[in-house]
Amino acid sequence: MSVRIGVEATGGEAAGPAPPSLLRRLTARPELGPFLLLVAELAVFGAINPQFLSPQNIGNVLTFTVELGLIALPMTLLMTSGEFDLSVGSVFGFSAVLMWTLFNTEVLSLPAAFLVALLVAAAIGLANGLFVTKLKIPSFLVTLGMLLVVRGTALFITDGFPQRTWKSSGEWIATVLVGDFYIGPLRVYMSLFWFVLAALLLGYVLTQTKAGNWIQASGGNPAAARARGVDVERTKIALFMLTSVMAALAGIISSIRTSAANPNSGMGYELEVIAMVVIGGTALMGGRGTIIGTVLGVFILRTMRNGIVLIGVPGLAYNIFIGAIILGMMSLHSWLDRRHQAGG
Numbered sequence: 001m002s003v004r005i006g007v008e009a010t011g012g013e014a015a016g017p018a019p020p021s022l023l024r025r026l027t028a029r030p031e032l033g034p035f036l037l038l039v040a041e042l043a044v045f046g047a048i049n050p051q052f053l054s055p056q057n058i059g060n061v062l063t064f065t066v067e068l069g070l071i072a073l074p075m076t077l078l079m080t081s082g083e084f085d086l087s088v089g090s091v092f093g094f095s096a097v098l099m100w101t102l103f104n105t106e107v108l109s110l111p112a113a114f115l116v117a118l119l120v121a122a123a124i125g126l127a128n129g130l131f132v133t134k135l136k137i138p139s140f141l142v143t144l145g146m147l148l149v150v151r152g153t154a155l156f157i158t159d160g161f162p163q164r165t166w167k168s169s170g171e172w173i174a175t176v177l178v179g180d181f182y183i184g185p186l187r188v189y190m191s192l193f194w195f196v197l198a199a200l201l202l203g204y205v206l207t208q209t210k211a212g213n214w215i216q217a218s219g220g221n222p223a224a225a226r227a228r229g230v231d232v233e234r235t236k237i238a239l240f241m242l243t244s245v246m247a248a249l250a251g252i253i254s255s256i257r258t259s260a261a262n263p264n265s266g267m268g269y270e271l272e273v274i275a276m277v278v279i280g281g282t283a284l285m286g287g288r289g290t291i292i293g294t295v296l297g298v299f300i301l302r303t304m305r306n307g308i309v310l311i312g313v314p315g316l317a318y319n320i321f322i323g324a325i326i327l328g329m330m331s332l333h334s335w336l337d338r339r340h341q342a343g344g
Contacts, residue, residue: 030281219286
């Protein structure tokens with residue numbers, strides 16, 4: 001007797017599972033919520049104050065936004081691996097202080113001082129990574145301690161006073177990092193180019209390479225990742241180093257643009273950067289990350305800071321809005337995850 005396999009009782013051929021609908025695919029994307037929130041911000045602030053969408057204001061928003069974005073992008077990869085770094089704000093301020101101290105005291109040329117500052121930042125990241133992976137100390141405690149060490153070193157070097165940077169005029173490296181140009185009435189700094197380049201490269205690494213798979217596996221299930229041959233410790237150490245180097249680059253770019261290297265600069269940036277990453281849809285506990293979402297998160301927070309001032313809300317109320325956005329976006333991400341897992 002012959003048996004037909006995969007034929008339904010009605011006599012038709014068995015069909016595979018129906019492909020998910022477009023709506024379900026969209027709601028499964030962690031970037032959907034941040035995208036809708038950013039669009040809503042632009043619409044509301046633009047309607048209340050038309051000056052919000054003026055080329056001058058857009059240029060102002062882009063200028064500072066991309067500097068914080070340079071820290072948020074590698075933080076996305078680090079948090080995807082299950083770790084985070086609270087020392088980035090201190091590295092932001094310290095690296096600029098170190099570079100300008102070496103240059104102003106004529107110890108090194110500006111390009112050489114720039115390279116030394118990045119190497120020292122890489123060493124800070126290496127120390128963070130080794131403490132976390134070899135001594136098994138939680139990254140919260142390690143990087144909190146490093147925050148204090150690095151900030152204290154910057155204050156000790158400078159006696160608490162900013163370093164002058166105006167001697168950088170005519171230096172090619174300053175032009176490469178922070179040179180400005182105009183697109184019509186819109187003033188754009190070179191830092192925007194570096195932000196876009198970093199977003200494209202890190203987005204490609206996270207989604208299209210073996211290293212990206214290692215990063216997600218390290219945060220999602222470290223034991224299973226090790227069993228499959230992933231060097232979890234080396235991956236995390238490399239990400240700590242990358243995050244510190246990018247924080248240093250952002251601080252140096254900011255110091256050239258503002259003509260001041262303040263040892264207190266970057267204070268509080270670590271929490272704002274983590275908020276940007278989480279709002280964008282990266283899982284706080286690791287295993288899932290999105291560069292596109294982080295870019296949206298960066299612009300959500302900086303647009304909010306700029307917009308509430310332009311519409312007359314006191315700047316001191318900024319943290320109220322940010323806290324509400326974090327709580328709202330976390331609730332939305334949680335609801336979308338549950339809905340997707342339930343097959344809704």
